[in-house]
Amino acid sequence: MILVTGGTGFLGSHLLRALxxxxxxVRALFRKNIPVQLQDIQDKITWVQGDILDVYSLADALEDVTHVYHCAAVVAFEPGSHERMMKINSEGTANVVNMSLEAGVKKLVHVSSVAALGRAKDGRAIDEFGEWQDSPNNSRYAISKYLGEMEVWRGIAEGLDAVIVNPSIILGTGFWEDGSGMLLKNAWKEFPYYTEGINGYVDVADVVAAMIALMDSPVTEQRFILSADNWSYRQLFTAMAKGLGKKPPHIAVKPWMAAIVWRLEKLKGFFTGKHPLVTKETARTAQLKVYYNNQRILETLPHFRFRPLEQTIDHICKVFLEAKSSEQ
Known part of the structure; x- marks a missing residue:
């Protein structure tokens, strides 16, 4: 029996579909509701209501489970969400590790993030072997995922077979209101601004395929960057705009402009009650040029290959346009 935490989220739902x-x-943990994205297969999944912060519900969910995919996490950059994010990403992961050890789970695949690898100071591509360094460029999210990873390494030291995956920004379909879906919606709205920053991106289907392959392999006590390529934000938004038939971004945002924007967004959020599109952290990180080295996963899984990002974005845009057409 396989347990998936975070199965109601973006990555977890794609993983459940593949499993x-x-x-x-497959058994999946859910807190409140099963997402509409999984309604067509929900009867093929054993659902257990619970929370990774509740060790008793975790114990029930782990009964007779042999393998665990730990996808549950919070991604948030608003200051008011930091405490909850830290609790779930760190303490919640500790609970999953502890209860998996107690339940005799054979193997765990933990979804971390490239953010947990820190930032390279000299522009070199980041790999799995660098050591975490405190830096003002590390977001609160990065810190929470790093601390979560430390719990998994502790579990490994205590006898748990586990593998960690560190995806870059995951692109995929189905969840248009958050995560990478918001990037596509910005392109749809012809958002005119872009930054000079560079980051890594990967197709959600590739993350799922790599996770399953690692789970089914004898590989343990290792972590792997999952990132197809390093693109500038301008390159990404231009490709999305092209796929949607929209005008690409054409105004470069300088750091001083970004500082104004996040303050205006914070003020707007105060009056509207909505989460700001840009925060102090995202404004800063959007200016960074970060590169990721994906060679380790390619060497470990010889038959695994990443999809070209052009192919991923073309597919996402087509699905998004079909969804828009069906709304009319």
């Missing part, structure tokens, strides 16, 4: 299609017995 169900392979015919494997």
């Amino acid at each position: 169900v299609s392979s015919g494997k017995p």
